């Protein structure tokens with residue numbers, strides 16, 4: 001059993017009567033590839049300290065709400081299904097005091113304001129009809145800075161670094177469908193001084209400490225958005241008749257692929273070449289001149305990498321899907337080369353794996369500027385809790401982290 005959970009057990013045992021306050025909360029996170037619900041139960045025995053996380057219930061539904069940009073009623077249906085799960089998890093007597101919140105990320109950021117608002121209105125309507133507590137501002141699009149900070153808060157809470165006095169923390173790398181985030185606590189002043197514009201640094205307060213973090217979210221650099229850009233499919237016209245080709249796809253591959261409510265015809269380049277080198281040139285265009293390289297990254301401590309970093313490392317056979325594991329950046333590169341050279345043999349099994357692995361390699365190396373020897377901790381869950389910004393968002397709700 002993890003040390004974190006051991007501490008929770010101790011809290012149960014040592015609890016003074018009438019016992020620590022249990023509080024539950026449901027968070028719905030709405031991403032470009034799925035809508036998810038997290039129901040957290042905390043034990044808060046001392047309001048001056050961080051609560052202990054007793055339990056999480058997690059459930060997800062595909063596709064994301066942005067797929068319903070032209071049929072917003074369907075968004076209401078998704079949320080209703082997820083609230084059904086919440087009702088089964090939260091005891092009936094607690095419904096009225098259990099707040100529900102939905103935070104949308106890149107999927108909705110990428111839509112026009114009107115389309116995004118129509119989806120949010122549907123969600124608000126379903127929340128208002130629900131038996132849960134609906135706080136002010138319960139349904140909104142979260143900005144990229146909050147997304148990065150809250151993921152950092154989640155991972156550092158789960159790994160026990162937020163409570164510790166040492167100020168030793170872990171950095172986070174989050175690769176969503178629409179956007180990607182990097183957040184870490186810089187050790188050198190120069191990292192903050194050499195940022196290109198002010199929105200690469202954010203401060204937040206937690207009890208008596210202020211953290212000043214390097215954080216940035218790149219909209220359009222999530223894994224699915226990067227596929228679109230690599231394929232040259234960011235254009236909205238001609239989707240009915242155009243086929244988007246890439247040397248990152250198997251030469252004989254031809255299929256339809258959907259993202260954000262649109263469907264694209266995609267294929268390999270039957271008369272051309274395919275493979276890692278050409279693919280790298282294609283994905284480099286999505287990264288070059290866009291991703292800022294933090295000053296001190298090369299000597300940094302461990303980074304926790306989750307979401308699509310984890311999923312693709314599993315798909316490529318680099319790590320176990322339950323255990324996760326430590327990888328060096330060069331492992332992604334080596335595997336990308338291998339996958340790309342083998343893709344012709346079995347074009348239909350995982351046609352996008354060469355593109356995805358090459359993009360991840362390029363993002364880490366030429367994007368953020370990590371050394372090939374940098375170690376990444378690939379993680380899906382810590383102590384049985386999903387690695388996601390949703391936990392940080394919940395802590396923020398109860399402890400107002402004042403991100404500024």
Ligand SMILES: O=c1[nH]cnc2c1ncn2[C@@H]1O[C@H](COP(=O)(O)OP(=O)(O)O)[C@@H](O)[C@H]1O
Pocket residue numbers: 029030031032033034036064105106107175176177178179180222306307308309311386387388389390
């Ligand atoms: O709440 C979560 N729990 C677990 N995994 C999540 C959660 N949110 C996103 N992910 C993971 O992130 C990736 C897709 O992210 P998403 O669709 O939210 O991207 P976006 O925020 O860029 O739109 C997938 O690997 C998915 O499993």
